Amino acid sequence: MDICSTRKLNNGVEIPDLGLGVFRCKDNEETVNAVRWAIEAGYRHIDTAAIYGNEKSVGQGIRQSGIDRKKLFVTTKLRIEDMGPGEQIKGFEKSLNLLQLDYLDLYLIHWPVPGKTLASWKALEEIYQSGRVRAIGVCNFAEHHFDALLRDAKIVPVLNQIELHPHLSLQPLVAYCEKIGIACEAWSPLGGTGGNLLDDPVLKKNAEKYGKSVAQVILRWDLQRGIITIPKSTHQERIKANADIFNFELSAADMKVINDLDQNPQRISRDPKNIGF
Numbered sequence: 001m002d003i004c005s006t007r008k009l010n011n012g013v014e015i016p017d018l019g020l021g022v023f024r025c026k027d028n029e030e031t032v033n034a035v036r037w038a039i040e041a042g043y044r045h046i047d048t049a050a051i052y053g054n055e056k057s058v059g060q061g062i063r064q065s066g067i068d069r070k071k072l073f074v075t076t077k078l079r080i081e082d083m084g085p086g087e088q089i090k091g092f093e094k095s096l097n098l099l100q101l102d103y104l105d106l107y108l109i110h111w112p113v114p115g116k117t118l119a120s121w122k123a124l125e126e127i128y129q130s131g132r133v134r135a136i137g138v139c140n141f142a143e144h145h146f147d148a149l150l151r152d153a154k155i156v157p158v159l160n161q162i163e164l165h166p167h168l169s170l171q172p173l174v175a176y177c178e179k180i181g182i183a184c185e186a187w188s189p190l191g192g193t194g195g196n197l198l199d200d201p202v203l204k205k206n207a208e209k210y211g212k213s214v215a216q217v218i219l220r221w222d223l224q225r226g227i228i229t230i231p232k233s234t235h236q237e238r239i240k241a242n243a244d245i246f247n248f249e250l251s252a253a254d255m256k257v258i259n260d261l262d263q264n265p266q267r268i269s270r271d272p273k274n275i276g277f
Helices: 029-040 055-065 088-099 117-130 143-149 171-179 201-210 214-224 236-242 252-263
Strands: 006-008 014-016 045-047 073-078 106-109 136-139 159-163 183-187
Touching: 014 073, 029 045, 029 055, 029 236, 045 055, 055 073, 055 088, 073 088, 088 117, 106 117, 106 159, 117 136, 117 143, 143 171, 159 171, 171 183, 201 214, 201 252, 214 236, 214 252
Parallel strands: 045 073, 073 106, 106 136, 136 159, 159 183
Antiparallel strands: 006 014
């Protein structure tokens, strides 16, 4: 049974608001099981990337689940190493082969790279027009990256996948993307491995108030901001728990309190604003 809401991207394709991320998941039974457990729990959105090195295991998990392919939304990403001339389409085809899929639902440029992003976007447009992917987008783009890309792009990206969590809410970038019809999706929405977000006292207080976990409060905060969210876990019970976010709603006052945690932004990865092209 499907568990979550969906939304339409700017090309009309429906994307589930919640997905399973597999960053740093091993290319073995760890990832196979996580994907299968997520699908069994009702997830219909799986997010991987070529650079993660686990696309083969993601594909195995999908096949073991027995789900109808048409019911699943699968994303992967073009790695930086495949952004050279003539390499982009090869990179896409390698991902398809590893996943053992006939098509992708979403293909993303993983990072903006000076001198390579526009040509790579043109390759993604070509792939999209071939019908082998239902939607194309980007990751880790700041406003100036879109300003440069959209001067020459024929197709507007459907989505920008970005580091986003209560300690890094990126409201100006979210508003910018909304204005031009680009959805935002949060990677590492729970603060990443080794982070202290789940120990934040404000979030703990809200979790107690709503009878939920801190992770569930954060993921609910994403949804109420209009953010697609892809938490990562390899633990079956946590995968299930991360999906239990559609039966409560944070008040406007509590949303503001969580928004205010962004006063001292904390990144777990590099700042895209420092990457120019």
